[in-house]
Amino acid sequence: SEVLDSKQAAVTNFDDSTDVDFSAKVNASYLEQAPPTNFDVVDADVNKGGDVTDELKPAAVINCDDFDKTADVTAADPEPSVTNFDEAAVNGDMDVDNDVDVGDADLNKGAVDVTEERLPSYAASSLLSKPKRPLEQFREEKRSSSMCTFAQMSSDQIHDLLDEKASDDRQRWTGEIWMDVWPWKKGMAKESIYASDPIRMNLCGEVNNPNRAWERLYLSTEYIPGINQTRTYKNDRVYLDLVRASVNGRCPIVANGGGKKYRDLVCRDFNRRPCQKSRGDDAVNYRSTSLTNDRRNNRKLGKSEPRRRHQADTSNGVCSFLLKQRWDEVGHYIDLSSGCGSHCNHARPINSDVISMPTKLLSDDAKHNAMDATDAGASKAVGRNFVLKNTGHYISRAKVAYLKQCGSESMEDDISQMIDSFESNPDIKFTALSDIPLSDLREPTKRASTEVSNGTVTVSTSKDEDGNISTTEVTDIPNMAHTECTAKTERSQRGLESFQVLFMAIGWVFLPMLRFVKLCPEVIWCDITSHSNNKGFHLMTFSCRNTSINKQSVFMYLWIPNQTRFSFRWVFQHAIAILLPEHVRLRVRLIMKDGDPQQRNEILVCLLKVFPNAIEGGCGWHIIDRGWDSHITARIERKHRELWKKVVKKIHSWMYSWMKPRYVENEDEYQVSKILLIRFVCSEVVLNAARGNRSLIIDILRFIRGHVLVHEELYLYYRRKHVLHFETSHGVQHEGTNTAAKEHSAGVKGTMSMNLSANTLGFQAELKLRELEDIIARDFHKRDKTWSSSSTAKSLTTFGEGLMVEVNKRIPLHEAKRVGPREFEVTYLGPGKSPSTNRSVEYEWEQYSKTAPIPLFRRTRTVRVLEDGTMKCDGEGGCYQYETSGLPCEHQGAVCKLVHSAKGEQFPGFLPRDLVARWHTDFMHLAYRPLTEVDKQRQQLYHRLACSNIGGPKLRCDISDEIPIEKPCPKMS
DSSP states (O other): OBOOSTTTTSOOOGGGSOSSOOOOOOOOTTSOOOOOOOOBOOBTTTBTTOOOOOTTOOOOOBOGGGGGGOOBBOOOOOSSOOOOOOOOOOOOOOOOOOOOOOOSOOOOTTTOOOOOOOEEOOOOOOTTTOOSOHHHHHHHHTTTSOEEOGGGSOHHHHHHHHHHHHHHHTSOEEOOOEEEEEEEOTTSOGGGGGGSOOEEEEHHHHHHOTTOSOSEEEOOSOOOTTOOHHHHGGGOHHHHHHHHHHHHTTOOEEEEEEOSSEEEEEESSSSSOOOOSOSSOTTSOOOOOOSSSGGGGGSTHHHHSOOOOEEOOOTTOOOOOEEEEEEOSSOEEEEEEEEEOEEOSSOOOSSGGGSOOOGGGSOHHHHHHHHHHHHHHTSHHHHHHHHHHHHSOOOOHHHHHHHHOOOOOOOSOHHHHHHHHHHHOTTEEEEEEEEEEGGGOSSOOHHHHHSOTTOEEEEEEEEOTTOOEEEEEGGGSTTOTHHHHHHHHHHHHHTOOTTSBEEEEEEEEEHHHHHHHHHSOSEEEEEEEOOSSTTOOEEEEEEEEETTTTEEEEEEEEEESOSSHHHHHHIIIIIHHHHSOHHHHTTOOEEEEOSOHHHHHHHHHHHHHTSTTOEEEEOHHIIIIIHHHHHOOOOOOGGGHHHHHHHHHHHHHHHHGGGSTTTOOSHHHHHHHHHHHHHHHTSHHHHHHTTTOHHHHHHHHHHIIIIIGGGHHHHOGGGSTTSOOTTOOOSHHHHHHHHHHHHSTTOOOTTSOHHHHHHHHHHHHHHHHHHHHHHHHHHHHOOEETTOOSTTTTTBOHHHHHHHHHHHHHGGGEEEEEEETTEEEEEEOOTTOOTTOOOOOOOOGGGHHHHOOOOBOOOEEEEEEOTTSBEEOOSTTOOOHHHHHSOOOHHHHHHHHHHHHHTTOOOOOOOGGGSOGGGBHHHHHHTTOOTTTSOHHHHHHHHHHHHOOOOSOBOOSOOOTTSOBOOOOOOOO
């Protein structure tokens, strides 16, 4: 199972490893022919809103008289699991891809303006000696230093500025609770207090005002004598109005303490002292976390382990906010003689949407209707959707379960309605392709003016983020002139009149969801699904994975007429360039797709212009699993199928291992693993499982040679381990979003009109947006993770901190030694083992089909420490974990542990700034928001940090000369 001898690891000619003939050609008959183009038309005068019937099934109809309303179209992990392997040496030699510095490109208008402010430059600082922090050094020399931009700042300097801003967020700030009140002071008659009109005041500001002219602020005329307020207060209308006003003012409150004549209103989330439960106690087996397939940690055994809860961080003190609500014979009032209207020790919520909405604020009618919708849909999610759709408030399914316990008609066709809806919606950015009459042009071009008045022209209509709509002839768009010929041919075949509009394609993005693409744009997925509308258009979607919170989100939708190269050319060479900002496209590193050859041809062209810094990837599940089902037919008797399934699973797992980290990491190891797989397929075990069917063995070998190995450049992990792709090797994450769009509680159906389907997709996007914002906001405001005591616990997202906990657990299993002035070698020890342990494993013949050894290689990792302290675990002998996922590896941790122990210190752990930006809670919560929510300078800092190549975690102390330089381990060929 382990290749230890250089002779065993020698490269063998693949064709000579077996006597089987591999000369068979690839059978491509399984590739389906592209369906006919689906366009649609409508007669504006004769059959308004009706379809033109012909044998090609019209796909879309538009009223040509109303088409001037048409808007302009403008833009917008991996399956294999992480496994701990017995490792000792890797011989990989890959050139690290130089990341292109995006710089401070223009961010979306209305969201971020990246025009950089001028700042005094920072003096150089050594991270090894650390004489002073860069920000302190900058403050001392800012008067005499020259001017520089954020692009010249180091990541430490950016972090210092961001830390300072985060500290400013936690300073004292005045809340906002605006209410209509009746002010009162001594000398005024209480009986006539409500005779005058109410005054709208900020209760918090009046409490803090030392020169206030009033003593009480009466809230309402409602008072019922004799009611015991200790029992009915939680449902009191005045209290609910106060809570609702506090949520709208971004300072949520809750009643906490009081008696029959008063109530204390305090900060809802930060009024309690931190819980004194165990923090990261080794005796508590919390659920584990893995970068890929993390769902399996929540299943079976995972469910029996303690949940990892988090709470508001009040370690620096609780919030001092306090309002005194009292009542007397006149009514309810706020007592201004005591209390505090200011919050402290926590940041103010970005907006009211990220504040969890108490269900008590819902009206009785809304609650009853939500319960009826839940019953009708047999799902709590239906009740959640109903509340969001009708009240605009997002509540979780758990809250719906808690509640459970205790349209105008239009004469326009559906496509015209859809485009009108896109034009009027400020959160939609779109681009459409259609062939329209010359009379419908918004601004007739010079070419159009020379044509006959009853002619047609093919145009691209786009709407940008500011709502501006423009129309461009396709003949003026590079690589799109052929579209007009296609439109004319389609018109001729359908016999369409010149006054009819031919709708061809449309793509759009939901602008609020585009923020998550800007946060995590390194890997994007694309795929096509059908049966999303009743016009026969194919739905193509693009998604990204917000790895720091382990969620997949769709950000772009396109309806195309077919799956031919014409449609994909419009998508990849025109629509994407309009819908996605350039600075986002420059940060894309990997495009994951399925096996469609027409799609791939256009992606290759797209990589040269639209995504210049990206490489293509092939879905391993499509290549192996789907390919196996298409080319391998096994007729095995029922009583022998169980053994055959085990053999098939072993063969699949063997090929999947080539796509995972830690299995094969260079060409030699790949050749060894490949040859051993062929020998296993040709072994007697597989032949017995196939019941002696040698032709089946031949088919398997032909499939591996003709349909798997030909795609090596698309799936081999070691060929892209220098790219930040977060170990992505499959497209099943995106396949799940296509399935979810149809199986959603508000799912799209093949019987829906185009307009209804588009609105449904938009509603799904809004739900996903609220879900992601809710997760991130909870991580931001409740960052005290009781299950972790590491130095990164309060700064990283819950999922990111879970991964760092796993890294820290593996550090003691490795031993580092110094082999050069700034070079170290790290060897895997394992629990209770020494580096010299070399246990051989023997497999029982009966279990061979199940335990046939997928090759694992013993490696010795090499860690280099650069002059600035940056640790690199790359090149020959590196694991490339930081280059792949932006997370420090256990080998770098072992080096830090060795260096610190030589100084008599204990390694405190990695710092938050040692990780790339996407793992930071602050970055996920604050970056790329509108300037009305987050200041411009902070947006620039976050953008610069996201575009910076940190390189790796830093060793923040000098390497002691007391650490001896030892002889390095011999290299294996």
